[in-house]
Amino acid sequence: MFKTTTRGINWNRLSLLLMILPFLILIFLFSYIPLFGWSYAFFDYKPGLGLLHSPFAGLKYFHLMFFEQGSELLRVLRNTFALSFLGILLSPLPVVFAVLLNExxxxxxxxxxxTVTTLPNFVSWIIVYSIVVAFFSTDGVVNQLLMKLHWISEPTQMLSNSEGTWLFQTALGVWKSLGWSSIIFLAAIAGIDAELYDAAKVDGAGRYRSIFHITLPGIIPTFFVLLILSISNILSVGFEQYFVFYNPLVADRIETLDYYVYRIGIATNDVSFGTAISIAKSIVSITLLFSVNYLSKKMRGQAII
Amino acid sequence: MSKVNNPIFEVLNYLIQILFVLICLYPFYYIFIYSISSPQEAIKGVYLLPTNLTLSNYSQIMQLDNISWSFLISMLRTIVGTLVTVFSCALCAYIVTKQELHFRKIIYRYIVITMYFNAGLIPWYITMKMIGLQNNFLLYVLPSAVGAFYIILLKTFIEQLPASLEESAMLDGANYFTIFRKIVFPLSMPIIATIAVFSAVSQWNSWTDNYFLVSDERLQTLQMILYNYLNEAQILASSNNINLNDVGSNMKRLTPESIKMTITMIVTVPIMLVYPFLQRYFVKGLMLGAIKG
Structure with missing residues (x-):
């Protein structure tokens, strides 16, 4: 079926390779070339000079990160872990929501x-920020209403309240993603054999028993996979949310690892130091991913990646 | 589940759901009614219904140069970006399903492995600058052109298409690209629609690339403009942009709040418009992802 000539090149076959080549080059440019940038961490990189003319620095920037700037790193890690931990703690919420919705x-x-609860997932964090400012700033809707009802005499300061930052940001994350995250559990529930429910009913099981003995066991495997994936992502809480809500008053509590990389590498233009932090983060993340994958294989006989 | 055996549970469940629906819906509704209320009345408080219904907020905001221009930029990046992504991913996926492709396995691995590593923000930033994408519209389009995840979804779909159609076209002398264009692409519409909708939403919503690498005024996206308006301080600091209070007084009758609310609405509406399509496809997309994982 191919127009094969006995000698020379099969142009038709080669055309496949030629067609995909431009895209392979794009992938190389955008996914592989940045990897070479990891070498910036080992040089005193000066943007004007280029890598070849920058002096070799060895592990200077890693030393800087762990020892000289150690207290800053600790603060950033504390915020990152706190936000991740709160997120993981609330990860059963979509399960509960899916079960309730199914009932x-x-x-x-x-x-x-x-339909309504998935909407927030599809708007950008800038929109969320705009909404939050309209509702929670000192002259926002919430304060207006509470003042009118005389429940408070002073406006609340949600956006500049340092102590409440972790909880507030976690609540916003839940608001944005709860509906969306529950869809995968709804799909898992839909996959449960309906005969199980009928059989349970014949045996006299009520609604609660059906939920606890059929629905929940049916979605636990899905929940488990997502849970261990979120453990491997513990250092990646994201950038956009904390960037838009960042202000000097809450900086101490809201600066996460991703923001720290941005602040060092782009805002203050210390490319080498920023890259060193990125590398450390990547190494930890990949190690975590393979560890949880290994554990998952051991415990459940099933790999997740 | 056919008979109600626990009315308290039932009522409580409905109450919880209604409460959550209100929490998700009301913020958008509030911004909507604020944006169609007369600014002077709105500042005294609007909660349930618009006061002094007007569309002049919109007509005045759209007259601002940077708003209408960046609306175009955002639309352009969404349309061009989505088309480029869909075309590139579909073509790549089709090609890697061909057994005749030289180095097929290696090429497929080379693509898929990019899902598992990420060089990080700074090396990415330097690379973009190095290859000349700073202050370049292509920055919005090229980096997202080929996505490993989309290619996996498409490849799985294309592999399930009947081989006979392709074979008969081959006998008629069609080349691979003609087969892709005339047969594979149209037949893959269900999955292509899913990917197009997701890609369009993420294009419309993205702004970090704009923030990090594009300072050119003529290339600002609508998201970025909204962010700038939200941070009045930033606007005051940069002389290129318009001072919020100036805007208010020049055009009269506009308050900073109604400017913010109206722009927020303009940024949200396109999402609401594609939302019915999203709804139709998102469960499908998510399930395909789950099967892959």
Missing amino acids: LRSKSFRKLVQ
Whole structure:
């Protein structure tokens, strides 16, 4: 079926390679070339000079990160872990929400709830920031209402309250992603054999028993996979959310590892130091990923990647 | 589940759901009614219904040069970016399904492995500058052109297509690209639609690339403009932009709040417009992802 000539090149076959080549080059440019940038961490990189003319620095920047700037790193890690930990602590919420949603008998109402609650997931953090400013700033809706009702005499300072930052940011994350995260559990519930429920009903099981003995065991495997993946992502809490909500008053509590990399590498233009932090983060993340994958294989006989 | 055996549970469940729906919906509703209320009335408080219904906020905001221009830029990056992503990923996916491709296994691994590592922000930033994408519209389009995850989804789909169609076209003398264009691409529409919708939403919502690498005023995205308006301090600091209070007094009747709310609405509306399509496809997309994982 191919126009093969007995000698020379099969142009038709080669055309496949030629067609995909431009895309392989794009991948090389955007995914592989940045890897070479890891070498910046071992030089005193000066943007104007280029790598070839920058003096070799060895492990100077790693030393700087762990020892000289150690207290800063600790503070940033504390914030990152606190936010990750709160996120993981609340990770059963989508499961609960999916189970409750599944128990609704009106199909159209279920559809409505699902439609509305997934909406926040699809707007950018800048939109969320705009909404939060409109609601929680000193002259925002929430303060206006509370003042009118005389429940408070002074406006609350949600956006500049350092102590409440972790909880507030976690709550915003839940608001944005709860509906969306529950979809995967709804799909898992839909995959449970309906006969199990019928059999349980014949045996006299009520609603709670069905939930605890059929629905929950049916979605635990999915939950477990997502949980260990989130453990391997513990250092990556994201950048956009904490960037838009960053202000000097909450800086101490909101600066995460990703923000720290941005601040060092781009805002203050210390490329080598910023890259060193990136590398340390990548190494920890990859180690975590393979560890949880190994544990998952040992414990459940199933790899997750 | 056919008979109600616990009315308290039922009522409580409905209450919880309604509460959550309100928490998700009301913020958007509030911004909407604020943006169509007369600014002077709105500042005294609007909660449930718009006061002095008007569309003049929109007409005045759209007259601002940087708003209408960056709306175009955002639209352009969304449309061009989505088309480029869909075309590139579909073509790559089709090619890697061909057994005849030289180095097929190596090429596929070379693509897939990019999902598992990430050089990090700074090396990415320097690379973009190095290859000349700073202050360049292509920055919005090229880096997201080929995505390993999308290619996996498409490849799985294309592999399930009946081989007979392709073989008969081959006998008629069609080359690979013609087959891709005339047969594979149209037949893959369900998965392509899914990817197009996701890609469009992420294009419309992205702004970090703009923030890090594009300072050119003519290339600002709408998200970035909104962010700048939200941080009045930043606007005051940069002379190129318009001072919020100046805008208010020049155009009269606009307050900083109604400017912010109206722009927020302009940034949100396109998402709401594609939302029905999103809804139709997102469960499908998510499930495909789950199967892959």
